[in-house]
Amino acid sequence: MKTTIIGFGSWGIALAHLLVQNGHTVTGWDNPAYIEKLRKNGINEYLPNVAIPDGVRLTDNVEAAADADLFVVALSTKAIPAAAPAFSQYFTQEKIVVIVSKGLEESRQIRLSQYLSEISAGCKIAVLTGPSHAEEVAQGIPTTVLAASECEEAAKIVQTVFSTESFRVYTSSDLLGAEMGGALKNVIALAAGISDGLGFGDNAKAALITRGIAEITRLGIAMGAKPQTFAGLSGTGDLIVTCTSVHSRNWRAGNLLAKGNSLEATLTEIGAAVEGVNTAKTALSFAKKYDVEMPIVEEINRVLFENKSPKAAVADLMRREPKDE
Amino acid sequence: MKTTIIGFGSWGIALAHLLVQNGHTVTGWDNPAYIEKLRKNGINEYLPNVAIPDGVRLTDNVEAAADADLFVVALSTKAIPAAAPAFSQYFTQEKIVVIVSKGLEESRQIRLSQYLSEISAGCKIAVLTGPSHAEEVAQGIPTTVLAASECEEAAKIVQTVFSTESFRVYTSSDLLGAEMGGALKNVIALAAGISDGLGFGDNAKAALITRGIAEITRLGIAMGAKPQTFAGLSGTGDLIVTCTSVHSRNWRAGNLLAKGNSLEATLTEIGAAVEGVNTAKTALSFAKKYDVEMPIVEEINRVLFENKSPKAAVADLMRREPKDE
Numbered sequence: 001m002k003t004t005i006i007g008f009g010s011w012g013i014a015l016a017h018l019l020v021q022n023g024h025t026v027t028g029w030d031n032p033a034y035i036e037k038l039r040k041n042g043i044n045e046y047l048p049n050v051a052i053p054d055g056v057r058l059t060d061n062v063e064a065a066a067d068a069d070l071f072v073v074a075l076s077t078k079a080i081p082a083a084a085p086a087f088s089q090y091f092t093q094e095k096i097v098v099i100v101s102k103g104l105e106e107s108r109q110i111r112l113s114q115y116l117s118e119i120s121a122g123c124k125i126a127v128l129t130g131p132s133h134a135e136e137v138a139q140g141i142p143t144t145v146l147a148a149s150e151c152e153e154a155a156k157i158v159q160t161v162f163s164t165e166s167f168r169v170y171t172s173s174d175l176l177g178a179e180m181g182g183a184l185k186n187v188i189a190l191a192a193g194i195s196d197g198l199g200f201g202d203n204a205k206a207a208l209i210t211r212g213i214a215e216i217t218r219l220g221i222a223m224g225a226k227p228q229t230f231a232g233l234s235g236t237g238d239l240i241v242t243c244t245s246v247h248s249r250n251w252r253a254g255n256l257l258a259k260g261n262s263l264e265a266t267l268t269e270i271g272a273a274v275e276g277v278n279t280a281k282t283a284l285s286f287a288k289k290y291d292v293e294m295p296i297v298e299e300i301n302r303v304l305f306e307n308k309s310p311k312a313a314v315a316d317l318m319r320r321e322p323k324d325e
Numbered sequence: 326m327k328t329t330i331i332g333f334g335s336w337g338i339a340l341a342h343l344l345v346q347n348g349h350t351v352t353g354w355d356n357p358a359y360i361e362k363l364r365k366n367g368i369n370e371y372l373p374n375v376a377i378p379d380g381v382r383l384t385d386n387v388e389a390a391a392d393a394d395l396f397v398v399a400l401s402t403k404a405i406p407a408a409a410p411a412f413s414q415y416f417t418q419e420k421i422v423v424i425v426s427k428g429l430e431e432s433r434q435i436r437l438s439q440y441l442s443e444i445s446a447g448c449k450i451a452v453l454t455g456p457s458h459a460e461e462v463a464q465g466i467p468t469t470v471l472a473a474s475e476c477e478e479a480a481k482i483v484q485t486v487f488s489t490e491s492f493r494v495y496t497s498s499d500l501l502g503a504e505m506g507g508a509l510k511n512v513i514a515l516a517a518g519i520s521d522g523l524g525f526g527d528n529a530k531a532a533l534i535t536r537g538i539a540e541i542t543r544l545g546i547a548m549g550a551k552p553q554t555f556a557g558l559s560g561t562g563d564l565i566v567t568c569t570s571v572h573s574r575n576w577r578a579g580n581l582l583a584k585g586n587s588l589e590a591t592l593t594e595i596g597a598a599v600e601g602v603n604t605a606k607t608a609l610s611f612a613k614k615y616d617v618e619m620p621i622v623e624e625i626n627r628v629l630f631e632n633k634s635p636k637a638a639v640a641d642l643m644r645r646e647p648k649d650e
Contacts, residue, residue, distance in 0.1 A: 131531035206456035210562035
């Protein structure tokens with residue numbers, strides 16, 4: 001298959017390894033400055049031990065990247081509205097677009113699949129999501145993920161295209177649930193990073209993750225997703241890895257916030273997209289729209305945008321009246 | 326309230342701190358050799374930074390420990406059939422017995438609450454369970470747990486007796502679900518330790534934990550538990566903490582097995598109860614009895630009792646045909 005990866009950052013590069021391994025041709029598209037840097041250095045700074053696989057064609061030209069059967073959207077969520085429209089005329093009915101970005105479209109407050117579906121020319125849309133740090137995937141360390149699409153055929157094609165001996169792909173028809181789990185876990189990871197940064201322990205973090213998946217599930221169900229999706233790889237699985245791994249930028253951001261850094265200083269320090277920050281805002285409006293109680297999302301919004309101290313936020317979460325689980 | 330903790334190991338001592346803090350009298354009962362050691366050293370070797378709280382009465386005499394309104398059973402699962410029957414005549418109707426051990430009764434293949442209920446004189450039985458490493462609880466680091474009982478009043482009393490500012494107790498009526506989650510997580514922790522010991526990464530472990538809670542849930546539902554219990558503190562929450570924390574003996578045991586140690590050498594090295602080993606065997610017979618597929622439990626049994634190499638077991642788990650999630 002001819003494939004194009006739109007957004008050739010660390011995750012795009014890790015996925016390119018799988019596609020090349022499976023015999024597909026890969027074009028990596030990104031903005032001119034980044035592509036130039038990639039050509040010069042041969043590596044992405046966030047994936048320093050992983051070379052661009054042989055045979056991958058790098059380009060900053062949309063037309064040169066347009067001739068593909070399957071597109072992978074691996075841009076940061078923020079970059080999607082800027083970069084994706086140039087490709088939308090190529091997202092035609094016979095094409096598959098696989099979203100591997102995790103977040104929500106901020107300005108219109110919709111899911112990424114809704115956004116891409118609206119601007120596309122009728123392509124089939126899938127997401128590939130689950131516990132999958134790029135570093136480990138690129139190194140061939142066993143990983144298990146989920147390909148979700150409302151179109152069963154598209155989910156199965158994505159499964160076939162990406163599956164390797166060490167990268168196992170399950171399928172699901174619950175696109176909505178898979179997307180919401182992937183997006184919202186980053187908000188909970190901010191909270192987990194705060195908890196660790198405040199010096200709390202494993203007990204507190206496990207409780208936070210558990211309460212986190214509960215509130216994500218409540219919202220997902222209200223939106224029409226299947227509850228069991230949130231218990232699976234794209235929900236609990238991805239949440240665990242994001243909250244317990246030092247690789248996670250969102251966890252690191254929470255950790256820096258807890259240690260007294262401002263949001264601005266935190267984002268500067270991390271240097272790359274911290275998806276949970278924007279997702280927190282959009283998640284809160286989803287919670288209001290669907291009338292769902294999301295205490296962790298609420299407290300994270302207060303920390304990020306209302307200068308509430310992380311310590312007070314966690315204390316308020318802890319202080320909620322114990323009741324029937 | 327007058328309370329007696331039967332089995333005064335690290336978890337019993339941590340809980341004694343909460344009870345003393347809440348103004349209850351505490352008697353710590355254990356076998357003569359251990360009580361003598363405890364009197365001499367003033368600490369438990371697995372909780373080296375935590376003193377026995379002032380006012381706790383230590384005894385190896387059952388009669389001296391029998392005058393209590395609330396009994397806490399904190400013995401290792403293996404020690405319960407040997408030690409508990411001596412107390413059973415005191416487990417009368419007006420008493421509450423809180424089980425904080427996590428495992429299954431091996432010889433008769435029943436849950437601990439069933440065993441204690443059968444030998445008791447009509448007491449109310451509850452479990453206190455959830456993500457709660459003793460070290461953190463004893464140090465007052467925030468922790469959230471579940472008190473489950475078929476008797477609502479008993480669950481509420483347990484909630485009141487143990488709750489402190491940093492130890493939050495929720496209640497549940499799903500005793501069965503809370504007990505099965507607490508017992509079976511130790512088997513999955515063995516698998517997580519093996520995964521880490523083989524050098525796999527965070528992606529693989531998150532997938533394993535996710536699949537683990539799925540198979541525990543399947544068994545629990547077949548037995549009559551509520552599915553949502555397994556998504557809560559006593560299921561997912563406890564599983565996460567046990568699989569990701571260096572405090573966990575079961576994780577450490579899996580780690581040692583993966584590094585080529587025999588089961589015997591592993592148990593000697595750890596020196597304390599590794600509950601997952603016996604629970605694995607009993608869980609497998611439960612799986613057969615209720616006709617539930619439990620691939621992780623099956624593979625762990627092969628590693629523990631059939632000399633299968635941990636590497637081959639994990640490979641076989643990974644190699645299962647990817648399908649619809």
